[in-house]
Amino acid sequence: MLLAIDIGNTNVTVGVFKGERLLATWRAASDVHKMPDEYAILLLSLLNRQELDASDIKDGALCSVVPPLTSVFEELFQRYFDINPLVVEAGIRTGLRILSENPREVGADRVVDAVAAFRLYGGPAIVVDFGTATVFDAISKEGDYLGGAIAPGIRIAAEALFERASKLPRIELIKPKSAIGKNTVTSMQSGIVFGYVGLIEGIVARFQSELGEKARVVATGGLASIIAKETRVIDVVDLDLTLVGLRLIHELNKTH
16 A cells, blocks of 8 residues: 655645555644654554554655655654655656746645646646645646746635734635625625635636646645635546645656
């Protein structure tokens, strides 16, 4: 079995694959203060709860945008699974040509998402990842990574309103009944949820125009489903896109 781990700024997402089948997924908070043993205790208990034997895990793949946690999870793999995981970084075979000005600047998660989107859905494609940041990536019909756009994440925007405007409360990120809010909470929900729908539609339209042809739009990340229900520009919601990309890159490197 393959243990795939995506380390983001907010969450650590874990998946276990048996061949191409994704057996289980979990999310935990990203915490740079946690030691390898602490994450290992959590992970081993989750495996046990799912009736998965840790000794059956023979391979590992990892992508990270949090450098302090990269070494934490590498040590976890080595100590608890006796595995040197594949870490997606410069020099790793991905099958993807990165055509941005500085390929080393492109986050590992963006590369992994692009690989998965092209392999699963073809090109051209646009990936919208609703994470700590809202990230857009464009992939050509030939499978080349062209570049993208980065906007503040939905939760960051909501928290900024709460923290910087003294009379505005912290709110639940759900769709309000109407765009015209009848109170402070629904007004904020309208501005954030429908505001981000407008953001998605606007940037996707610009990407489509610059690509010169209809691209398939793939959404991923924790809040993808909420936004996807409110717009027709998103074709597919794939919450496991990054984990699948890790599996695909691991397979590519294992065979070379």
